[in-house]
Amino acid sequence: MSTKTIHVGRDVRAELQRRAAELRSTFAGRGTLVVNVVSSPGAGKTSLLQATARWWGGRRRMAVLVGDLATDRDAQRLAPLCPVEQLTTGGACHLEIPLLERGLERLVSHQGVDLEGLEFLFVENVGNLVCPASHDLAEHLRVVLLSATEGDDKPGKYPKMFRTADALVITKIDLLPHVPFSVEAAAEDARRIRPDVEVLSVSPLTGEGVPEWCAYLEHRRRLLVGAPAVADGREEERPSDPVDAGLPR
Amino acid sequence: MHETSLVAALLRQVARLAREHRAAAVEEIRVEMGPLSGVERPLIELAFAELADGTVCRGARLRVEEVPLEAVCCDCGARFEIQRFRFRCRRCDSPRLEVLRGDAFRLVDVVLRTHDVADSGCGAVPRAEERSGWSVGGRRSGCDDGIVRRGRSERDAERRS
Numbered sequence A: 001m002s003t004k005t006i007h008v009g010r011d012v013r014a015e016l017q018r019r020a021a022e023l024r025s026t027f028a029g030r031g032t033l034v035v036n037v038v039s040s041p042g043a044g045k046t047s048l049l050q051a052t053a054r055w056w057g058g059r060r061r062m063a064v065l066v067g068d069l070a071t072d073r074d075a076q077r078l079a080p081l082c083p084v085e086q087l088t089t090g091g092a093c094h095l096e097i098p099l100l101e102r103g104l105e106r107l108v109s110h111q112g113v114d115l116e117g118l119e120f121l122f123v124e125n126v127g128n129l130v131c132p133a134s135h136d137l138a139e140h141l142r143v144v145l146l147s148a149t150e151g152d153d154k155p156g157k158y159p160k161m162f163r164t165a166d167a168l169v170i171t172k173i174d175l176l177p178h179v180p181f182s183v184e185a186a187a188e189d190a191r192r193i194r195p196d197v198e199v200l201s202v203s204p205l206t207g208e209g210v211p212e213w214c215a216y217l218e219h220r221r222r223l224l225v226g227a228p229a230v231a232d233g234r235e236e237e238r239p240s241d242p243v244d245a246g247l248p249r
Numbered sequence B: 001m002h003e004t005s006l007v008a009a010l011l012r013q014v015a016r017l018a019r020e021h022r023a024a025a026v027e028e029i030r031v032e033m034g035p036l037s038g039v040e041r042p043l044i045e046l047a048f049a050e051l052a053d054g055t056v057c058r059g060a061r062l063r064v065e066e067v068p069l070e071a072v073c074c075d076c077g078a079r080f081e082i083q084r085f086r087f088r089c090r091r092c093d094s095p096r097l098e099v100l101r102g103d104a105f106r107l108v109d110v111v112l113r114t115h116d117v118a119d120s121g122c123g124a125v126p127r128a129e130e131r132s133g134w135s136v137g138g139r140r141s142g143c144d145d146g147i148v149r150r151g152r153s154e155r156d157a158e159r160r161s
């Protein structure tokens, strides 16, 4: 018997990262912006996606893959608004690429989604600020939601998540008058970890900030497909009442 | 806790190496982690103790090396340790940093116990990606634009350019 040392020097997730990178460039080639939406449980991911679908009202071709430990409740909320498939993780605390790939197949076979023509694919991750941070889901944009009731000190407490997120969306801003939460303090804490993070504020409930959020997504998609910025003038396409973008009461 | 799935992936990779090198057993597995690896050491060790049984890694020693979070500044070239997750250059305050280590969960090397027979050569040559040792975080591309390059935003930026 003798021993032999094999050098590897590679991330344990390298194979999944490679698959994610491949998928990311496939989507980029099709002009689909993939958005990974992460937050703690209940920060408002599904509500924001509902508000997004309402605001676009069919003008943008979007689909959602939503991760959940056990139920299809979020998918049921989104189903009247856009094509959606549930990814049931069976207890796992985060989504991984193989599950996403199966979900994509089902979007095509069950929902009749034409992936070639899709403009936005949202992946609602499992509510968790820890594990999803480590898993690349082929996204072009990672968005972390932080709701006003969670406290403005959270970015520094979950460094990996806030380091890897391209945008921070403060949600439930209708509650700001009632809770001790400073949007500026949260933004500053996030920028310490990720200096170029984009910060947005929304209330899916009242619709406040939803148009700006949707405009940001469209801007990011234009960067992806390399198209020139469109002139203003989409104003008239928008619903006249901003509350239309909000949640059902 | 996603450490279980990461350790399962680790064990699969080590088992494949052991097969390729016709090893009789695995003596030691060395992994590297840091403050931004997204894994907790005790959970890694716990998952390893549970999952290694019944695999070729049974009885193997897991050595977890903890490395600091280190970065290089894209503007002034300073190399330094990032403390308390403040991602700014210690020398010039630039936010344009490239993380060098401390953000991966890496399989460094594996010590295999082999039978003393001449190596058949089957699988003895590491595959391309094992040799090149590419890793998380896009270390290849350096700092050539105005974006804090890391992870997906970096790849995004590459595609745009």
Ligand SMILES: Nc1nc2c(ncn2[C@@H]2O[C@H](COP(=O)(O)OP(=O)(O)OP(=O)(O)O)[C@@H](O)[C@H]2O)c(=O)[nH]1
Binding pocket: A039, A040, A041, A042, A043, A044, A045, A046, A047, A048, A074, A126, A127, A171, A172, A173, A174, A175, A202, A203, A204, A205, A206
């Ligand atoms: N006041 C207020 N409540 C909101 C807002 N957005 C969402 N909520 C409420 O917050 C709760 C959680 O919202 P969800 O959209 O289910 O949150 P989620 O992040 O998808 O939750 P999980 O998928 O379970 O992690 C619901 O009761 C929503 O009605 C908001 O802007 N303001």
Ligand SMILES: [Mg+2]
Binding pocket: A045, A046, A047, A074, A124
């Ligand atoms: Mg939800």
Ligand SMILES: [Zn+2]
Binding pocket: B073, B074, B075, B076, B077, B078, B089, B090, B091, B092, B093, B094
């Ligand atoms: Zn510097």
